[in-house]
Every structure is written in structure tokens, then in C-alpha cells.
Amino acid sequence: MYVKSLHLTTFRNYSDREIQPSPGLTVLVGPNATGKTNVIEALQIVTSGRSFRRPKWNEVVQWGADHATLAAEISGEGSDVRVEIVMRSDSSRLFRVNGSVKRKVSDATGILPCVVFTPDDLDLAKGPAETRRSEVDDLGEQLSKTYGAVRRDYSRVVRHRNILLREWQASDNDLEPWDVQVASLGSRLLVHRRRLLRRIAEHATAAYKDLSQGEGLSVRYTDRCGLHTSSLDDVIEADEAEKAILASLESRRNDERTRRVTLVGPHRDEIVFLLDGNDARSYASQGQQRTIALAWKLAEVHVVDDVVHKKPILLLDDVMSELDESRRRALTGLVQQNVQTFVSTTDVAHFDSNLMNEALIIESKER
């Protein structure tokens, strides 16, 4: 599957632009601030419903217009699918698949999964734990609607519960039903996340080995659910996790009251990268961190293929200049494995000429 065409209407700096990408490699070339990243963002929105820039949806609407439209023609097995997402100036969105209106974002997305790699992702290893958790959960949401629904419901429960703790000085009676929900949804999120992370970690370890010849990468998952585990090899069942969360909530109640926030549950869990057994947050050099990020993204591509038997599209926003020759090749090499790839860059010198000969080059000009 691949994106056959993309139409942007009053979306950010594009008034009306149609792009017909290559099924292989498409390179968007141009100086800064000409809208290359806007195309990458548009592709992510139209395939996954999300944007790595995390805008409010009215922010993508061109000034003076009352809505922005992204329409993609996705070539599938056999028939083509047309996905349309309208973002309005009141921040609401409308979704259409083959012309018929869909109520939920999840009904219009995930048809063709995508993996995005931006300069911000280079901090994956060292950044806050939240970044690594959402990295896993964002992928999970694309691969399974149940994963997405559990994640959304769980984070809503935590928000409700935090308000109870922070503003209402809630009684045990008031907290109790929310505890039950934290445990039942939290345990399911934990199981989903660990299962997916284990797959990613397996591929990332292999990819890291290929890229680095030397240190070995491993991934640890330290839970804050009272399970006291950090190995992804431990098999944890949802009902076991549910009991552990409930017990932890009870034993940490006073702590939670003092700090006025929910301290137990998968929203506090830690994902840690280790290089030869050393914590990458303090130990890894900048080069090693970048290799971890790269290995992770390569792993995501393989996991999508494993889980839903589809090749995702790969969106590389301005990361080529941040990587050296061999690492760039590892990324663009996926084109040969039928992964439709989009790259934005200010300088085509970052690519070898053989590759460029086969690529579709789209130049964006100074405005």
C-alpha cells in the first residue's frame, strides 16, 4: 500500500496543492520555511490522525479560511481508498472515507500506518520518560483500536482522579470507584504496552547491532504499578496487574494525598535503554543516542509489518543532516523493502546519487 496522491487545501502555507508521490522515495527539497515539514505533517495526519507538532486543530487552518482539508488517495490491495480529513477553525474535525462521513478519527485512520522520524526524536533515549511512553502508545494506537481506546479512557480516568486529589480533597468513598478504573484500565494498558514494547525492543536490539558493531542495546520496563518488574521477558497477565495496582493505590494513598496526584499506574512507568548494561540516559554519547533513536524507528517499521502485515509509510523530516552516511543508508534502504519513504531536506548532497536517480524530487520554493 502507498499514498498515490495528497491534496492540501488551505492547510498551513498551502492554499491548494496536489502532490503525486513516488511509491518508492520522494524527496522534498527546499530552503527552510518553505513548507516541507507541512507536507510531512499532512501525510502523518491523513494516515494516523495525529501530528508530531501536536497543534490545536485550528492552528493548521490557513489564515482567513474557515477550514483546512487534507485528502489522500491510498492505493491498496485491489482498490483505492480515499481518506479526507477536514480541520475547522473551531478546532473540530470531520473524517471521510470514500466519501462517507465517519464519526471517529479511528474509523478513518490506520488504513495505512506511518512511522515519523523528526529531529525531536533524536532525544528519545535521553528525554523525559513521557516521550518514550507515548512513542510506544502512539504506535499501539495505530495498530489496534482497542489499544487506542484503552489508552484514551485510562488517561481520562487519571485526569479525573488528579482533579479529585488536587482540588476536591476527596474522601476515600469518592476515590474508590476511580481506583477501580485506574486498576482495570491501567492493567490493560500495561499489558498492551509491554507486549508491543517487547516486539519493538527485539527489532531495535537487532537494528542497533547492525548499525554499531559493538555495544548491545537492551530495553527495560520499570513499572510503577506495584509489580516490581523491569524485564520485558516476564509474562504479566492483566488480572495480576490489576490486583497489584489496587494494592499499590491503597498503600500509597497518603503519599497521593500529600502530593495531590495519581502516583500509581502505567502513566508513571519508565522505559529505559541500556547500552552494555549501562543506563543510556547518563552513559550514551550523542552519537549513540542517535543510533538508538534510529534503531527504534527502524524497529517500528518492522513491527508494523509484523503485526498488521502492512508496510508503513516512512516520514523523515529533516533528520538526514543529523545522521552520518551509513545511518542515512540504513533509513533510505527501507525503500528497497517496499516502504514508501518521504524525506524533507535542505540539501540533496545528503543522498547518494544512485538513490537520487530513482527518487521523485519535489522542490519547494521561497515564498
Added chain:
Amino acid sequence: MSFYAAPIARLLEELERLPGVGPKSAQRLAFHILRSDEASATRLADAIIEVKRTIHFCSRCFNLAEADLCEVCSDARRDTHTICVVEEPRDVVAIERTGEFRGVYHVLQGAISPIDGIGPEQLRVRELIDRIGTGGIEEIIIATNPNVEGETTALYISRLAKPLGVRVTRIASGLPVGGDLEYADEVTLGRALEARREM
């Protein structure tokens, strides 16, 4: 600045306050009213005023009612041993339509939602517990929505009601009865799978 004469601007302003009505819909409605004859405009105005003057909440179950008690509570043929607990009056209508339920209702007027500043005290929970306390109730069926807030409300009520010696049940959520698996969305199907029972 408004381009309309003051009375029209006022009507537009009022219409725009209605849920789901934006500036464009308000305009469409206002011009429809302007074009229609005076009698139908009066009928609309009267209907709005009448509904406000005559409809209030049933003193027993807090459903919408014209008299002191709503139609369900004042119907002697209803089984008063079973109470179905719902969030809104429109949920009563939905369940009545099924024709499956012969008991009475209790309308909470919402669901617990701290984000929106709604706790049990803002709902008709106390009144429900009082109703159970007066005796004669054998079962309460909790039919709040199958979302985070509805589930929490159901849990909260069940903890209060169970010690009073009534049977507390929750309507099953998952696959719609008579619906084909094929047409169930994945989330529903996923939930139904997770909540599967031994047979």
C-alpha cells in the same frame, strides 16, 4: 457590529445559544421564522413557554413530568420493586422504546465527572439511596453510559446500594443484541472479547 435590525440580531443571538447551533444554522432558522406566518411563529413561541411552565422533574424519579409524578411513576401497572438507574431523561425514552422493562426509573441528571466539576452531590444519588432505604426495592439495574464517567458512577452507586441488601446489576455493554459481529466496531468487539464469560 451587526448588519441586522435589532430584533433580528436579538433572535440570532438567542438561537446561537442553543446547543449544536452555529452562526449559519442560526441564520437559517431566523430567516425561516421571518418568512413563516405569524400564527406558526406564535405556536413555536407558545410551545417553548409551555414546556418551561408545565414540565418539571418528577418528585420521585427526576424524570421529566407534567404532574407531580411522571407518567411511569404514576402508572399503577409498573413493577416498583425494580429501579433502572439512568443518566438523562432521554435514556428513559430509549429504554421505554425497547418495551422490555416494566419497572420504574431513577434519573441521576448526569454522571460523576470531576473534570466538569460534577461529583455525587451534584447528582440525584442521595435521593436514590433514600428511595432504596424506604424499602420494597429488590433490584436496581444501573444503565449509565458505558464510558469512563458512566462506569465510575455505576461503581459508586453499587458500593452504596449493596450494603442496603438490594440486588445491583449493570446492563451488559458490548455487542448489540441482534447485531452482526461484522458490523460491530472493533472497540466494541474488543471489549466484548475481553469481557467474555464462561458458558
